[in-house]
Amino acid sequence: MRAMKRIVMLISGRGSNMQAILRAAADEQWPAEFAAVISNSADAPGLVIAAEMGVPTRVVPSADYPDRASFDAALQQAIDDFAPDLVVLAGFMRILTDAFVLHYQGRMLNIHPSLLPSFVGMATHRQALQAGVRVHGATVHFVTPKLDHGPIVSQVAVPVLPDDSEQSLAARVLDSEHRLYPQAVRWFIEERLTIVDGQVRIQLPVDAVPPQALFSP
Numbered sequence: 001m002r003a004m005k006r007i008v009m010l011i012s013g014r015g016s017n018m019q020a021i022l023r024a025a026a027d028e029q030w031p032a033e034f035a036a037v038i039s040n041s042a043d044a045p046g047l048v049i050a051a052e053m054g055v056p057t058r059v060v061p062s063a064d065y066p067d068r069a070s071f072d073a074a075l076q077q078a079i080d081d082f083a084p085d086l087v088v089l090a091g092f093m094r095i096l097t098d099a100f101v102l103h104y105q106g107r108m109l110n111i112h113p114s115l116l117p118s119f120v121g122m123a124t125h126r127q128a129l130q131a132g133v134r135v136h137g138a139t140v141h142f143v144t145p146k147l148d149h150g151p152i153v154s155q156v157a158v159p160v161l162p163d164d165s166e167q168s169l170a171a172r173v174l175d176s177e178h179r180l181y182p183q184a185v186r187w188f189i190e191e192r193l194t195i196v197d198g199q200v201r202i203q204l205p206v207d208a209v210p211p212q213a214l215f216s217p
């Protein structure tokens with residue numbers, strides 16, 4: 001039996017991906033301990049959800065720090081106090097310094113609301129609508145210093161419908177994120193993920209649905 005994995009999740013807002021991960025972990029009895037949820041904003045609604053679900057919460061207010069380096073140093077200290085095996089970025093709306101990212105190399109995941117490498121940065125649903133793509137989606141990836149460019153763990157595709165607004169498309173993608181992200185985190189804690197030459201290899205049981213077959217219904 002593998003040891004329990006300790007997880008720290010970082011949020012800035014709503015926390016619906018965090019909630020989906022906590023629910024899946026409880027329902028599926030993952031060998032994981034959620035050591036803390038940390039937010040850079042005391043107002044993040046996700047903090048209330050985390051507390052209700054019995055996870056310790058911390059706030060490291062980004063507004064209190066003069067620059068990225070000092071905030072990231074304080075955040076790193078707060079995270080490392082919990083000695084996590086994995087850091088999960090779940091709607092953490094901060095650009096991170098290289099030093100911070102490198103400290104968690106190979107043990108920090110992010111979810112980005114597009115099929116990377118398309119549509120990096122912000123307003124991904126607007127970018128997708130403006131590009132006129134027929135298929136959009138979300139990506140879970142390991143975090144590396146280059147924004148939204150780390151090794152891809154898994155992706156989910158959703159259709160772009162003719163009458164879609166930014167909001168309707170965002171809602172469809174978010175729904176898929178809530179299935180995609182828990183699965184990827186579970187793979188990490190089950191030690192199924194390895195990075196080889198900058199690409200993620202996934203060792204799955206023979207009867208598992210392969211990651212490239214994961215499409216939104």
Ligand code: GRF
Binds near residue numbers: 014016018046091113
């Ligand atoms: C999600 O769309 C995620 O892909 C992006 O930020 C949003 C966070 O939403 N990184 P929530 O806080 O998990 O509800």
